[in-house]
Amino acid sequence: MTAPQGQVPVTVRTFAQRFSATRRGARLARLLAVHQLTAWGFAPGVGGYDAAILVVTELSANAALHGRVPGRDFAVRLAYDERGGVLEKTVWARITEAR
Template identity: 40%
Template sequence: MNPQTARIRHPEPPHVGAAPATFAVQLSSTRRGARLARLLATQWLDEHAVPYRSAASRTAALIVAELAANAVRHCGSIGRDFRVSLTLTEAPPARVLRVEVTDARADKPLPPGAPWPPEDECESGRGLLLVDALSHRWGDRVNDSITKTLWAELDLPE
């Protein structure tokens, strides 16, 4: 695969309408950084009319947590940070939340055909299965020779 080519699980839809609300933060590749990503995401969503502890907020928190944990797993051992970006777009007939987690491991792209179920005795490897089940669209892209981004979109109720 050409590193400049983005592999997308679902086509990225064009965003139209009002200017989106955005949030971005760079965090350390630690368990604490992954937890903080989830907490900051739910706080920001609550401030943008997605109530804390609502079904949409809980789903978004799980998606952020899984993508952040993936970044920590890939970057934690080499001491590189990861970046979480949230974009809330009004795209009739639904509001769309886009979660992007960028890490500094373009050399570790997702294997072809991911996600796949891990063996029963495996203790990890189910995060992208959760993202696939919870999000409406998701995918990944290699940004440059250093970074890659995993993204997921969630259609929110009005």
């Protein structure tokens, strides 16, 4: 599929989602990362797929283990630059006021 003239084709794809700081949230983060990478054309054993899943799994587990405080969750963001072949993985904790 070609882009219409005058438009630059999208080369950076992103996925971002917040999860509860629980074991279930960490598991869901891993499963959704696997699903997203597969949808972007990655395959197990090819192109950094395994390393990306390992990083998301480990950081999500750490967020769930150390982030179990009321009002705290964590987020996962994946950004894939097709043109540069770069996959960026980010996991961060968000703290809110418990009321």
